[in-house]
Amino acid sequence: MSPQCSVVVCETSQSLSTLRAEMARLRSMLGGDIVQSRPYRIEGSVTSDWRMVERHLDGGDLRSAVPAYSGPLLPQSTAPGVVARREQLELRLRSAILESGSVDLLTTWTRSRSGIGDLDAWEAQWRLLPQGSPLATMSHNEVVRLRIEYGLDPQTGRIARS
Structure with missing residues (x-):
């Protein structure tokens, strides 16, 4: 089981690093007051x-x-x-x-x-x-x-x- 857990951990940490990168990109586009962390979320109203x-x-x-x-x-x-x-x-x-x-x-x-x-x-x-x-x-x-x-x-x- 240990190898499977290690693969999941790798996939999870890879997914987390991708998520962090995407959130950082969003934060730079929308501003830190809109994109919040811990937990990641978008605050404020969004219009389209x-x-x-x-x-x-x-x-x-x-x-x-x-x-x-x-x-x-x-x-x-x-x-x-x-x-x-x-x-x-x-x-x-x-x-x-x-x-x-x-x-x-x-x-x-x-x-x-x-x-x-x-x-x-x-x-x-x-x-x-x-x-x-x-x-x-x-x-x-x-x-x-x-x-x-x-x-x-x-x-x-x-x-x-x-």
Whole structure:
């Protein structure tokens, strides 16, 4: 049993040294008043942009939620919980923008990383803009481009025949 205990002790001390290094890194980034030791813990309140967006959406304040959305939540993460939260937040925000009928919000969305290829948003934006508006012309051109890219008829938006 002694060899097994010695391996566990090695693994534990290696894990502890990794933990210490990570906590030191966090302390240097966040400050000693936030990262506490004995036991290691984070003190104080922590905020995040995605929680702010959720709070605005929960409160029905879409005009504050849209500018608070800085982009997809941890876009490089493949952790299932993060992916689910990222997709849920983006879908919720997108749906609210589309339902709003607000050209300003649609324009903000279609200029974002998430909305640049959103055909539904571009079509809604194009429909809401007055004819003759330079933005309407640009929106129409983007609708046509996206329809072609997605294999749809550029005029009708229906599935193109091969």
